Amino acid sequence: MNVTSNLSEKIRQIRLQKGLSQENMADMLGLSTTAYGDIERGRTELSVSRLENVAKLLDVPMPELLGIDVSISETEWLRQENTRILAENRRLQNELDQWKMKFRQLFGDGIVRQIGEERERIGFK
Numbered sequence: 001m002n003v004t005s006n007l008s009e010k011i012r013q014i015r016l017q018k019g020l021s022q023e024n025m026a027d028m029l030g031l032s033t034t035a036y037g038d039i040e041r042g043r044t045e046l047s048v049s050r051l052e053n054v055a056k057l058l059d060v061p062m063p064e065l066l067g068i069d070v071s072i073s074e075t076e077w078l079r080q081e082n083t084r085i086l087a088e089n090r091r092l093q094n095e096l097d098q099w100k101m102k103f104r105q106l107f108g109d110g111i112v113r114q115i116g117e118e119r120e121r122i123g124f125k
Contacts (some may be wrong), residue, residue: 007042007046007065007067008039008040008041008042009040010067011039011040011065012040012057014058014060014065018058018059020057020058022036022037022040024082026055028057029053039054039090051065059111063077108112119121
C-alpha cells in the first residue's frame with residue numbers, strides 16, 4: 001500500500017469513527033460528494049491546505065493523520081525531513097551526472113559542443 005492509499009484509508013476510518021458521511025465531509029470542505037469520494041479512494045492528491053482542512057474537520061492533528069510519530073517535536077521532524085530531502089537531492093544529482101557522462105561517452109564532446117552552438121545560433125542560451 002502506498003502513502004496516498006494509507007492516508008485515504010486513514011481519513012475514511014476516522015470519518016466513520018466520528019459518524020460523518022462522505023456527504024457531510026464534502027459539504028464542510030466545499031466539495032462535491034464525488035470529489036470527496038475521490039479523496040478517500042486515493043484518486044486525488046491532497047494539497048497541504050486541503051489536508052489541514054480535513055484534519056481540522058476530523059479533529060485529528062495533521063502529523064497523526066499522516067502517520068508521523070508525534071513523540072518528536074515538529075522542529076525535529078522538519079530537521080529529519082530536510083535531511084531526507086537533501087540526501088534525495090544528492091542522489092538525483094549523482095544520477096544526473098552519471099547520465100551526462102554516459103551521454104558524452106556515447107556521443108562525444110564534439111556532438112555536445114555542436115548542439116550547444118546550434119542552440120545558441122537559434123536563440124537558446
